[in-house]
Amino acid sequence: MRTSLNYSIILFFSILAFQSIKAAPVNHLKNEIHSGKIDLPAKLLIIVRNQYAQDHHNTATLFQTGEINTEKFDPGAALKILNTKTGEVTSLLETKTGVVRDPEVSFDGKKIIFSYRKNIDDCYHIYEINADGTQLKQLTFATGVSDIDPLYLPNDQIIFSSTREPKYCMCNRHIMANLYRMNPDGSNIVQLGKSTLFEGHSALMNDGRIIYDRWEYIDRNFGDAQGLWTVNPDGTKHAVYYGNNSNSPGGIIDPRPLPNDNKMLCIFGSCHDRPWGALALIDRSKGVDGKEAVVKIWPEKSRDLIGVGNWDTFMQLDVRYEDPFPLSDEQFLVSKSLYLNKESNHPNKEKMGLFLVDMQGNETLLYEDKNQGVYDAMPLAPRFRPRNIPTARKFDESPGYFYVQNVYESTHLEGVEKGSVKYLRVIESPEKRTYTQPSWGGQGQQAPGVNWHSFENKRVLGTVPVEEDGSVYFEAPSGKYLFFQLLDEKKKMVQSMRSGVIVHPGETNGCIGCHEDRLSVPPTQTKMPLALRKKPSKLSESPNENRIYSYMRDLQPVFDKNCVECHDFGKEAGKELILAADRNPYFNASYIDIQLKKQITTVGGGPSEIQQAYSWGSHASNLVKVIEAGHYNVKLSNEELEAIYTWIDLNGIYYPYYESAYPNNPAGRSPITFGELNRLGELCGVDFKKLAGHNRKLGAQITFERPELSPCLKNIQANSEAYPEALAIIQKGKERLREIPRADMEGFIPCEEQQIQLKKYMQRMLVEKKNNQAVSEGKRIYDVEANN
Known part of the structure; x- marks a missing residue:
């Protein structure tokens, strides 16, 4: 399965139509790539798939079997390697009936972890594969739940998001997910997050903490309570990072730290949209909300939307970014819409291409698939391993x-x-x-x-x-x-x-x-x-x-x-x-x-x-x-x-x-x-x-x-x-x-259908209890055992 990079780098008049790309810098950078002046990694890992169907929330991309939006599942995807030196594209895993998503490369560059759903009757599970395409291995097996967004930890354990504690957003009917952790072999899966809505898109910070986007609300509106949070790998010390009190953007998601700086790359999006939007670079030392912390934003005009309007203000953008990944403090890989602008009559207006973006405002199209969008690009190479933060909690029922x-x-x-x-x-x-x-x-x-x-x-x-x-x-x-x-x-x-x-x-x-004030120095205590x-x-x-x-x-x-x-x-x-x-x-x-x-x-x-x-x-x-x-x-x-x-x-x-x-x-x-x-x-x-x-x-x-x-x-x-x-x-x-007393009366009993849902909840909680007990006793327990 090979195609040429020459096909994918678009130099025709369609490039000139992109409002946010200047023709001269694109050609200039294209020449630098081929001349070797830009040092791209030799191999980039990418996902090729269709854009997620739009749903009522930017977190609702699971389309889980048996849930209200299952029919929106859009199959056909592949895990591929783009060779930036030869232009060849090689498939590691392809599926016509399922979807591959959320890859992450191991620290030594030899393995890839990802989420895979084989067909509409399946749910997402976590898989691992060697970088050469050998030894595909399934790690999670729980039925009726979705496991997504896996992430390698410094001690080789794995963080991921899952619907294993079934819960629904209070403002609608969509199933939510929390953070979980497991051993490298898929054993001892334990819950790290307990917020009532969604925790996802986790990434590893340079100091060993996890940064993730959380959707939550208590006495707040449904659409503007989506910000970035941090947590230790054992689930302790959940803390606000940025955007928890922002009315716009409605979703601050998909964070990635710069490799040598304390700045954070992320997406400024909307609640009722897909997980895309403006590409933003945040310097948290300048603020935990608002414009002051935004060092750079693409497109620049979207800066005027920060703090303006409501949770869906960023839906008005005619160009949107997704899945950012910093190659350095100056250059970033990111998926970007190719034909979304109003003037375009392209049959696939939501199609995404892979771009190289730099701090000088240059944007270069690196790869466009013939039929589908390109997502989740990252180097297939060894990378920095942060320090391991030791566990500071128990796994029992103590307070x-x-x-x-x-x-x-x-x-x-x-x-x-x-x-x-x-x-x-x-x-x-x-x-x-x-x-x-x-x-x-x-x-x-x-x-x-x-x-x-x-x-x-x-x-x-x-x-x-x-x-x-x-x-x-x-x-x-x-x-x-x-x-x-x-x-x-x-x-x-x-x-x-x-x-x-x-x-x-x-x-x-x-x-x-x-x-x-989260940026203040604690007062001196004598x-x-x-x-x-x-x-x-x-x-x-x-x-x-x-x-x-x-x-x-x-x-x-x-x-x-x-x-x-x-x-x-x-x-x-x-x-x-x-x-x-x-x-x-x-x-x-x-x-x-x-x-x-x-x-x-x-x-x-x-x-x-x-x-x-x-x-x-x-x-x-x-x-x-x-x-x-x-x-x-x-x-x-x-x-x-x-x-x-x-x-x-x-x-x-x-x-x-x-x-x-x-x-x-x-x-x-x-x-x-x-x-x-x-x-x-x-x-x-x-x-x-x-x-x-x-x-x-x-x-x-x-x-x-x-x-x-x-x-x-x-x-x-x-x-x-x-x-x-x-x-x-x-x-x-x-x-x-x-x-039949209702819920504000003594003697209330839920309807039969909801009793079945509650039974599933209780079964999952029993599994969680067994898993925690195994961790406490130094034993190992797997999904297969738990389901039996």
Whole structure:
């Protein structure tokens, strides 16, 4: 399988049409390549395949068997070697029915690791092959999961991303992946990342750490929480690197460090696009967000898009780059779109060619395949092996530890007096393990509906004391996706994290402060922080505190006891605010009315930027101000006040579970069907389609607990022909809820389909437990054994 490089270096008029390539430099560099003035590696490893089909997220390139977008799998790919001296192209592995992707060359240049899916019925597994094409070996075998993005570690272990802990993005239905590690022979696969969304495109830094792109959000919008993170090879010390609080670009992905500099090459892309975009060079010493850190960007005009618009702003580019790889601090290999510009009428506008780009702005087309795109280019040669960072964790179920040196060492704490923070609340953001087809329109698509506009449910694990000097030290459950809130003496939120942290068994993780300047020098300490002079604080082990938060269980009883006597349907105060418990197709009456009438100030699926202390939550909410000022003769206990504060500070959440008992009905929650709801709308003159999202204008129109009080019935006379039929539809919903409780009720059981999904999740967790046990005991366990 050989073709000529002469065919692939395009010197015709089509080159002149590329807006970002200047004709003179291209010809000049082309001549230098052939004259030997540019010292390209003798052999380049490349992938030839079709561009991934566009999907709803730039991470959704798996098209995994059995998932919602399987049919987008586009087969036909090859792992090839491009000889830059002779122009010959040799195939190591070709497939007409599958896809080869994500190669990485070993440190000695003798082996190649990659991800391979043989056909649409298969899933991606990790394979290894010799550089001469011999001894193809499969390393991972788990069924029903995708293993991608493998990476050799300095100790020859292998990092990769995988869907082995099945979870789905909260704003849609796409399966996500986390970081894993295994031995060179494929044994002892253990999970390193626990974020609730996607961790991928990992690369090895010069100091031995891993850099990867992470998509995550807590109380943030779905599209602009994709930045670069670092982690040690054992999974400890996950930390933000760049772009965690950027609204645009929506995806900062595919990082590669320069070989002799502390700068990072990466792609500035969009959420709802393929994994391509502008090519950017970041100097993190100049900033962890924004333009200041961007030393160079291709095309240069895309610099004006940084921090402008939203998560999809970079989709307007008419030239896009993908899979960068630095050959030196001055020259980079990168895939680049050939025919994407608006003037092009090429039949394959998404086709990518292999380019050499340099810091002077020159871009040279090195290779264009006749039919498909060229990706993942890198030298097939020995390379630098960074130091090995030793393991600093256990592989059991023991806890980890967090400390904060001084919570007041922070940005965005205006108006917060030292000594005013008394507690730190620890919260878990659980993963979403199932999905429904119908959705609720929050600040993104919730399938099923979970909250008014934010995406996550939450579990309060407890609070720990903050010492007078601002220090905190506590024990935390390992392997959980956690975030923290600072609380005052009333346990009202002062400030909240909107990103997650992970601690592994036996790991101690910490920070200088809360939202501290990550480029600042830690303050000089002459004394040991007070919290570190004691044993770590323990979180509450109360079962009530460790349940996932439920609006109906944990807050509504406060309203039932103190408020509903006046704030009910048909009451005068109810005209101002309904606080009744009655469920409707999506949530309940009080929840909808409080949200609709903006009685609480929350961030919802909030902005990417860090928010100021006191700017949202219980301190900023009108509902709290009214209650604390004294509302008629209502006197709430401290426990009841804390229940209200906690709910608001958790961002006004509602459902405790992502699972559903009514997966095919409106919002994945309603006990009445789409047909029944539409008919009810016809009878009552209410367009219920407009009520299935947080932009609705009407309060609750249905009360399943008391059907006759349903506000939608007021539109028709009780003695009309329409009334009995309309009432019967609502009563049918009441009866169904009695028979099949939904997720905001006691006795809830997920639907049968989701029970199967949950069973798969539990099976995978058992495999993970066995693998960790094998590591702890010095044994070896393989996918084949685990699957048996």
